[in-house]
Amino acid sequence: MFVKSAHSNAHRNLISRIAATGALLAPGWAWAAPDTAGSLFTVLLSLGLILGGFIAVAWFARRFLPGMGTQGAVKVVSSTAVGSRERVVLIEVEDTRLLLGVGGGNVRLLHTLPRPDTALAETEPAQ
Numbered sequence: 001m002f003v004k005s006a007h008s009n010a011h012r013n014l015i016s017r018i019a020a021t022g023a024l025l026a027p028g029w030a031w032a033a034p035d036t037a038g039s040l041f042t043v044l045l046s047l048g049l050i051l052g053g054f055i056a057v058a059w060f061a062r063r064f065l066p067g068m069g070t071q072g073a074v075k076v077v078s079s080t081a082v083g084s085r086e087r088v089v090l091i092e093v094e095d096t097r098l099l100l101g102v103g104g105g106n107v108r109l110l111h112t113l114p115r116p117d118t119a120l121a122e123t124e125p126a127q
Contacts, residue, residue: 078090086088086103092115099111 024076032105045122073093075092076089077092080088082088083103086101089100091098091100095115097113097115099113100111101108
C-alpha cells in the first residue's frame with residue numbers, strides 16, 4: 001500500500017504542476033478586465049515621451065556639440081539645377097562669392113563676385 005500511496009502523491013503533484021503552468025501561460029486578458037482607454041493612454045504617453053526624448057537629444061546635440069549644424073568657412077548661399085546632373089552653386093568664402101558649375105564629376109569656377117555688403121560699403125561715399 002505504501003507504493004500505491006507514493007505513486008498517487010506523485011500523480012497529484014504532477015497534475016498540480018501542470019495546472020499551475022497552464023495558469024501562468026494564460027493570456028493577460030483572461031486575468032483582468034480590459035481597460036481600453038487606460039492602455040491607449042499609456043501607449044500614447046509612452047510614444048510621446050520617446051519622441052520628445054529624440055527631439056531633445058537632437059536639439060542638445062546641435063546646440064552644444066562643435067561642428068553640428070554649422071557650415072564653417074564655406075557657406076552655400078544658393079544652388080540651382082540646370083540639368084539632370086548639373087547645378088550652378090553660389091558659395092561664399094570670407095568676403096568673396098564664387099559662382100560654380102558642378103556636374104559630371106567636376107567643379108568649374110564660372111565667376112567671382114565681391115560679397116554684397118562689402119561691395120555696397122565700397123561704393124557708398126564717406127560721410
